[in-house]
Amino acid sequence: MEIDRRKFLQITGLTFLALAAKPAFDLLPRPVAANASSASQAEAKRWAMAIDIEACKEGCTDCITACHRIHNVPDIGNRKEEIKWVWKDSFANSFPEQENRLVESTFQGRSVLLLCNHCDNPPCVRVCPTQATWKRDDGIVMMDYHRCIGCRYCMAACPYGSRSFNWKDPRPYINEVDDSYPTRTRGVVEKCDFCEERLARGDIPACVEACKYGALIFGEMKPEMEVYKVISSNFTLRRKAELGTQPQIYYIL
Amino acid sequence: MYDSGKVILGVAVFLCLASFPAWYNVITSKADYRPDPVIVVSDNQCIESTQYMREYHMQLLKEWRDDAVRNGKTIYTASDNKTYEINLTGTCLKCHSNKTEFCDTCHDFSGVSPNCWDCHNIPKSGK
Amino acid sequence: MIEYIFKGGKRYWLTIGALALLLMAGAVAYLMQWNTGLAITGMSRDVSWGLYIANFTFFVGVAASAVMLVLPYYLHNEKAFRKIIILGEFLAVAACMVAVTFVLVDLGQPARVFNMFLYPTPNSILFWDMVVLSVYLLLNIIIGWVTLDAENKGVTPPGWTKPLIIISIPWAISIHTVTAFIYGGLAARPFWLTALLAPRFLASAFASGPALLILLALVMRRWGGFDTGEESLDKVAKIVTYGMITTLFFLLLEVFTIFYSQEPEAMKHFTYLLFGLDGYYGLVPWMWLSIILMCVSIVALLNSRWRRNPAVLSAVCIAVLISIWIDKGLGLIIPGFIPSQSGYIFEYVPTFPEIMIVVGVWSLGGLVLALLYKVVLGVRKS
Structure with missing residues (x-):
């Protein structure tokens, strides 16, 4: 009897050891997977966006409406459980480190369009325990809503407040569900994904398309692209750039 | 083994109860039911067989x-x-x-x- | 040995019954959360972690504190801890289970928790925390049970437990260090972004865990007829004393650095915690209660006559627990999120179902602890 118990413990221990070893084996590079990813990397892209703060029309929310409509972003109706992919906030709140009377007076009362910065060094990706959020080769910080366990570590890690959590089932709060895009389920984190589904079809992001004032410039970071030209020829700010996240949303002053 | 009679009886009762769904279905022939999904396809062929x-x-x-x-x-x-x-x-x-x-x-x-x-x-x- | 849990007096069954009832109440509240989602809690888009993660942090500390008995006993042959050490190891088991359960109830998609092991992600501290906590839990179950089993049979514990015990010492430090890294590695949260976080966690753990152990030992002596010895309690109380002094010292270090440097982002969070910000004072009374209890308990513990008086000692231990539970619970988690990334203040107040779930998880730990301690009592009495 006593030996049985000891044996049981030993077997249990070995089982846990084996369970622990399995993921380690999974981490070993597999030739097939490696080939596939290097093939898609052949054409390295880097998406980026420039936002012209002065061109962005005060009080206009066309981009927000377009984005939230096509992505089935719910309108929860309270601050506590709010879900948003793009939104506007004051200049002072968007760039708290720019405490400078001169700049503040120039942009006094201006609101700034905010969204996921699709960082080159994204802290949310670093902390995610399941790789439910990761950075694609083209720079888009993606979300896999199938894999997210809802630990909200990414929300703690994101310096921009770009991530929203589904505290409850979002469906009853979507005015009109767009069939062509999935909704989310409760218990997962969501955010802007640069309209990756539209990019795959060759379209530009919905917010860029919706802007009547040309305030949003989107494209690849290549010298011949407009986004590259405006960023390199204007003075731009990036939100909390001092944190080393390398945000890829550039604000033109 | 102590109480071997009781143990064997207990095991027998457990096996009967545990296998209940299986033999109940056989006796009542409920196991013969097959679901019949209705297919309304504009195209005749699905992506695979x-x-x-x-x-x-x-x-x-x-x-x-x-x-x-x-x-x-x-x-x-x-x-x-x-x-x-x-x-x-x-x-x-x-x-x-x-x-x-x-x-x-x-x-x-x-x-x-x-x-x-x-x-x-x-x-x-x-x- | 397990049979001892089925034979007990009226008081034992009342304790078990009461804990089981509370656990069921918690389970009902959790069912609500399971059906509706985390919307039933007070957590929000801005304050996305709350009471659950606060309790998780606190109980990892309690679990880690077992090392303060194991280390002197096994490495320095401190005989006074001979009888109390098993209580420490089993407390670590219960605390570890409570900590892990708090993470589970905090998940938005609890059914997917195994994704953490299906897709192991070494760059995530949360992944490592789950690894070290699981191993620490196993270590303590095995060590505690095997040594008690040997004692039950009147033999010396098998030799292979020795290396496990030695491993468990740095492992205890690791669980709380890794837990501190969860918060301390986030550039986005200046309130937590300090290398002092892990030492602070350990210092407060070495106060809260042993304080809980003293209370439990006093309960066992009063109602269980099991005395761990006066000397052991006094030695543990001294550990609490220095744990508390170090905790207060580290807190003051943080306060100096933040307020003297005037670094605006970090200062806002500490101002909210200690003095309130823009008319919001949610945590101020709590944090000051914690600081006052810290000072009072340090004074009381430094006086050896008071420290040796069981009535005073138990009061002080309760004070220590409340103080650290605030300091390393709500007082640590909530200010990290207030003000938010965009400077907004959205205060956090836990809801009733949320509190019931917390109580339920506590009772789960209490239940595990009661059963394990019953086994200890059974072995020691026979």
């Missing part, structure tokens, strides 16, 4: 899921070299738009409740 889809659609869907979301692959090449857009609502449910008569028939029968529809929409044409 019916037999394959019946057995492996869940694996295929998982593959599609990872391809579309994680690997940036949007086109599926079937075994007959025809290509399809990887899209649950846009491709699968375009033909199988009758979720209740199609998907649910077998899922209910086998007692599984896949959570695909927590997020993916059923086209408004059929529910």
Whole structure:
């Protein structure tokens, strides 16, 4: 009897050891997977966006409406459980480190369009325990809503407040569900994904398309692209750039 | 062994009870029931053979899921070299738009409740 | 040995019954959360972690504190801890289970928790925390049970437990260090972004865990007829004393650095915690209660006559527990999120179902602890 118990413990221990070893084996590079990813990397892209703060029309929310409509972003109706992919906030709140009377007076009362910065060094990706959020080769910080366990570590890690959590089932709060895009389920984190589904079809992001004032410039970071030209020829700010996240949303002053 | 009579009796009773669903179905011939999913397809052919889809659609869907979301692959090449857009609502449910008569028939029968529809929409044409 | 849990007096069954009832109440509240989602809690988009993660942090500390008995006993042959050490190891088991359960109830998609092991992600501290906590839990179950089993049979514990015990010492430090890294590695949260976080966690753990152990030992002596010895209690109380002094010292270090440097982002969070910000004072009374209890308990513990008086000692231990539970619970988690990334203040107030779930998880730990301690009592009495 006593030996049985000891044996049981030993077997249990070995089982846990084996369970622990399995993921380690999974981490070993597999030739097939490696080939596939290097093939898609052949054409390295880097998406980026420039936002012209002065061109962005005060009080206009066309981009927000377009984005939230096509992505089935719910309108929860309270601050506590709010879900948003793009939104506007004051200049002072968007760039708290720019405490400078001169700049503040120039942009006094201006609101700034905010969204996921699709960082080159994204802290949310670093902390995610399941790789439910990761950075694609083209720079888009993606979300896999199938894999997210809802630990909200990414929300703690994101310096921009770009991530929203589904505290409850979002469906009853979507005015009109767009069939062509999935909704989310409760218990997962969501955010802007640069309209990756539209990019795959060759379209530009919905917010860029919706802007009547040309305030949003989107494209690849290549010298011949407009986004590259405006960023390199204007003075731009990036939100909390001092944190080393390398945000890829550039604000033109 | 102490109380061997009681132990054997107990094991026998347990086995009878545990196997109840099996022999109950045999006796009442309820096990002969087969779900009959209704297929309303505009196209006659699914992306793979019916037999394959019946057995492996869940694996295929998982593959599609990872391809579309994680690997940036949007086109599926079937075994007959025809290509399809990887899209649950846009491709699968375009033909199988009758979720209740199609998907649910077998899922209910086998007692599984896949959570695909927590997020993916059923086209408004059929529910 | 397990049979001892089925034989007990009226008081034992009342304790078990009461804990089981509370656990059930918690389970009902959790069912609500399971059906509706985390919307039933007070957590929000801005304050996305709350009471659950606060309790998780606190109980990892309690679990880690077992090392303060194991280390002197096994490495320095401190005989006074001979009888109390098993209580420490089993407390670590219960605390570890409570900590892990708090993470589970905090998940938005608890059914997917195994994704953490299916897709192991070495760059995530949360992944490592789950690894070290699971191993620490196993270590303590095995060590505690095997040594008690040997004692039950009147033999010396098998030799292979020795290396496990030695491993468990740095492992205890690791669980709390890794837990501190969860917060301390986030550039986005200046309130937590300090290398002092892990030492602070350990210092407060070495106060709260042993304080809880003293209370439990006093309960066992009063109602269980099991005395761990006066000397052991006094030695543990001294550990609490220095744990508390170090905790207060580290807190003051943080306060100096933040307020003297005037670094605006970090200062806002500490101002909210200690003095309130823009008319919001949610945590101020709590944090000051914690600081006052810290000072009072340090004074009381430094006086050896008071420290040796069981009535005073138990009061002080309760004070220590409340103080650290605030300091390393709500007082640590909530100010990290207030003000938010965009400077907004959205205060956090836990809801009733949320509190019931917390109580339920506590009772789960209490239940595990009661059963394990019953086994200890059974072995020691026979």
